Amino acid sequence: MSNVVDMRANLASVTLPSPVLTASGCAAAGRELDKFFDVTAIGAVVTKSIMVQPRSGRPTPRMAETPAGMLNSIGLQGPGIEEFISKDLRWLRERGARTVVSIAGGSVNEFAELANRLRHEEGIAALEVNISCPNVESRGQVFACDPRAASSVIHAVRRHTGAQTPIFAKLSPDVTDIADIAQACVSAGADGLSMINTTLGMVINTDTMRPALAGITGGLSGPAIRPMAVRCVWQVRKALPDVPILGMGGIANGLDALQFILAGANAVSVGTATFNDPSAPWRIHNELAAALADRGFRSLADAVGHAHREEGVNL
Amino acid sequence: MASKRFGKPDAGPIQVRGEVLAVRRSGDYYVLVFAAPGVAEATAPGNFVAIAVGGQPTAMLLRRCFSIHRVDTAGALGGTVEIVVDAHGPGTKWLVERAVGDPIDVIAPLGRPFSLPKDPVPCVLVGGGYGSAPLFMLADRLRERGCRVDLVLGAATESRLFGVVDGRRRASSLTITTDDGSLGTKGRVTDVLDRLLDDHGGQVIYGCGPMGMLAGLAKVAQERGIVSQCAVEEAMACGVGVCMTCVLPVIGSDGVTRMTRSCTDGPVFFGDQVRWDSVGTVPSDCLGAPVSATGGAQR
Ligand SMILES: Cc1cc2nc3c(=O)[nH]c(=O)nc-3n(C[C@H](O)[C@H](O)[C@H](O)COP(=O)(O)OP(=O)(O)OC[C@H]3O[C@@H](n4cnc5c(N)ncnc54)[C@H](O)[C@@H]3O)c2cc1C
Numbered sequence: 001m002s003n004v005v006d007m008r009a010n011l012a013s014v015t016l017p018s019p020v021l022t023a024s025g026c027a028a029a030g031r032e033l034d035k036f037f038d039v040t041a042i043g044a045v046v047t048k049s050i051m052v053q054p055r056s057g058r059p060t061p062r063m064a065e066t067p068a069g070m071l072n073s074i075g076l077q078g079p080g081i082e083e084f085i086s087k088d089l090r091w092l093r094e095r096g097a098r099t100v101v102s103i104a105g106g107s108v109n110e111f112a113e114l115a116n117r118l119r120h121e122e123g124i125a126a127l128e129v130n131i132s133c134p135n136v137e138s139r140g141q142v143f144a145c146d147p148r149a150a151s152s153v154i155h156a157v158r159r160h161t162g163a164q165t166p167i168f169a170k171l172s173p174d175v176t177d178i179a180d181i182a183q184a185c186v187s188a189g190a191d192g193l194s195m196i197n198t199t200l201g202m203v204i205n206t207d208t209m210r211p212a213l214a215g216i217t218g219g220l221s222g223p224a225i226r227p228m229a230v231r232c233v234w235q236v237r238k239a240l241p242d243v244p245i246l247g248m249g250g251i252a253n254g255l256d257a258l259q260f261i262l263a264g265a266n267a268v269s270v271g272t273a274t275f276n277d278p279s280a281p282w283r284i285h286n287e288l289a290a291a292l293a294d295r296g297f298r299s300l301a302d303a304v305g306h307a308h309r310e311e312g313v314n315l
Numbered sequence: 316m317a318s319k320r321f322g323k324p325d326a327g328p329i330q331v332r333g334e335v336l337a338v339r340r341s342g343d344y345y346v347l348v349f350a351a352p353g354v355a356e357a358t359a360p361g362n363f364v365a366i367a368v369g370g371q372p373t374a375m376l377l378r379r380c381f382s383i384h385r386v387d388t389a390g391a392l393g394g395t396v397e398i399v400v401d402a403h404g405p406g407t408k409w410l411v412e413r414a415v416g417d418p419i420d421v422i423a424p425l426g427r428p429f430s431l432p433k434d435p436v437p438c439v440l441v442g443g444g445y446g447s448a449p450l451f452m453l454a455d456r457l458r459e460r461g462c463r464v465d466l467v468l469g470a471a472t473e474s475r476l477f478g479v480v481d482g483r484r485r486a487s488s489l490t491i492t493t494d495d496g497s498l499g500t501k502g503r504v505t506d507v508l509d510r511l512l513d514d515h516g517g518q519v520i521y522g523c524g525p526m527g528m529l530a531g532l533a534k535v536a537q538e539r540g541i542v543s544q545c546a547v548e549e550a551m552a553c554g555v556g557v558c559m560t561c562v563l564p565v566i567g568s569d570g571v572t573r574m575t576r577s578c579t580d581g582p583v584f585f586g587d588q589v590r591w592d593s594v595g596t597v598p599s600d601c602l603g604a605p606v607s608a609t610g611g612a613q614r
């Protein structure tokens with residue numbers, strides 16, 4: 001048996017040469033990380049969620065380290081869609097990197113406008129729709145926490161996106177039943193699901209005796225949330241056996257990535273680990289390939305969801 | 316005058332496995348010396364390093380950042396780097412407990428360094444606490460160009476000064492201030508700055524230290540119509556420009572204020588670019604600032 005594993009990953013209508021992608025907000029638009037590894041070698045660069053208008057983000061402090069994790073409250077700082085297209089997307093295209101563009105909005109219309117603006121841009125492998133942001137038209141209720149709001153966003157984005165471009169809905173773990181939201185997004189036209197976004201957390205600075213973040217609460221990421229993320233992937237894979245899943249949350253090495261694949265993810269994103277090791281996405285690709293080979297898998301696809309097999313059924 | 320808005324073009328940081336060569340005390344601080352192949356040659360004064368802490372596996376995910384104090388390209392181990400560490404939290408304590416020969420994972424050189432004046436103008440260098448760490452390399456570069464270098468070191472108390480002996484040797488003059496008067500002039504660095512600038516005609520103020528001190532230096536420079544360059548210290552999660560945690564309000568060449576990354580666009584900024592009074596906030600005229608209370612909430 002050959003120990004060269006076929007690492008191609010299928011995410012709806014796109015096939016990526018590697019199942020390891022960056023995570024939105026943890027790789028900017030790829031350029032900085034290209035100094036540490038070849039960004040064209042990984043599955044795709046997932047860009048920081050972009051909004052219609054330029055956005056300053058929140059005041060500092062924006063982060064606090066926590067045990068095996070961190071809290072962030074960046075507040076979706078970004079240059080707005082026009083500058084994103086003329087600078088970041090252009091750089092990615094010229095560099096030859098596969099690109100998943102993450103979009104975020106405060107209303108259904110804003111998401112639709114973004115999809116429309118991106119519709120005729122070249123070099124976009126897929127859209128990731130960050131629905132973990134507050135709906136300004138619904139007292140700041142997060143889209144991803146309400147099946148109806150989530151489904152209106154996905155519906156609007158699907159309507160304004162060409163059929164050749166898959167759209168992935170990015171889910172929040174801060175819900176009672178993630179499979180419910182997943183089902184709502186798929187029914188509204190999502191081709192795939194990304195999970196998980198950060199989970200809401202808080203740290204109090206015991207010197208100042210005030211919240212450590214200027215934004216008070218923040219999103220928790222890193223290995224601390226990995227078991228929660230694996231559980232989410234498992235539950236959604238069980239509920240929706242055929243929907244492509246991009247799994248993430250605390251992946252720091254090849255075996256972490258393998259857990260997600262076995263739980264049912266078709267590919268993975270690496271986020272916070274990149275802050276510790278800027279070449280983490282490519283390192284994890286290689287570690288995952290080795291881990292699959294060690295276990296006798298000939299292709300990544302064979303391992304997807306393998307942990308769901310019935311007792312006694314083996315390779 | 317400073318010749319360019321910024322220093323030499325970014326050659327790009329590298330990630331290397333370094334080796335600890337020495338850890339020694341200096342007042343309240345530690346000086347950590349390590350071999351880091353390829354870093355010394357590429358370093359300019361004001362660059363910093365990001366070091367992984369806690370060993371593997373660790374619960375401390377984020378690298379710790381330190382100004383590069385000194386480099387030696389002639390070392391037998393292919394270039395050595397020195398940093399000054401104030402060991403107050405778990406990551407910095409772990410670092411100073413390293414033994415000679417221990418490996419450390421280093422990313423360097425990071426950030427935009429200080430830019431050097433084209434002409435041999437007199438310069439005043441001001442360091443607060445361990446903030447003086449990058450100034451000695453800078454003093455050497457400036458003196459090589461024929462600049463007069465007046466050095467000011469300030470701290471709360473004598474044990475929190477760094478580089479007093481070195482400063483005497485490497486600067487044209489050394490002035491010391493402490494808040495409690497335990498060494499030098501009792502007071503703040505800004506209290507002695509005017510006299511130094513009057514006496515020696517300083518054209519550029521370089522500073523590294525606490526935000527309040529930097530704001531003070533920038534103000535003095537602005538009042539006199541001279542240049543200031545300040546190395547800021549903001550909490551950083553990645554150090555390489557991908558996370559947007561390390562921002563502060565900076566006025567761009569187009570006059571527009573943006574929340575600007577201090578890891579890649581800094582840590583050295585011209586004093587008149589930084590909105591010192593607004594650090595820790597988003598000024599309302601900043602690009603993309605929230606227009607209403609409801610527009611501000613997001614994560
Ligand atoms: C460009 C730059 C240059 C620096 N130069 C020096 C130097 O020469 N000598 C020195 O002793 N220190 C320096 N610092 C500060 C140093 O990085 C922090 O003191 C250190 O990260 C604290 O780590 P800890 O584990 O001891 O503390 P903790 O409080 O446990 O740190 C927790 C987290 O917060 C971050 N953090 C906490 N305080 C700071 C801070 N003041 N600045 C940045 N991040 C912080 C840490 O990186 C870490 O992610 C510099 C910081 C920056 C950004």
Ligand SMILES: Cc1cc2nc3c(=O)[nH]c(=O)nc-3n(C[C@H](O)[C@H](O)[C@H](O)COP(=O)(O)O)c2cc1C
Nearest residue numbers: 023024025049072130196197221222249250271272
């Ligand atoms: C600093 C930071 C910024 C982030 N920004 C975004 C973002 O803009 N859009 C988004 O969908 N997710 C964002 N995320 C969430 C990540 O993409 C990812 O879902 C989450 O961090 C879990 O993965 P990890 O543990 O590997 O980081 C951000 C995470 C971090 C740490």
Ligand code: FES
Nearest residue numbers: 554556558559578
């Ligand atoms: S520390 Fe991550 S962008 Fe500056």
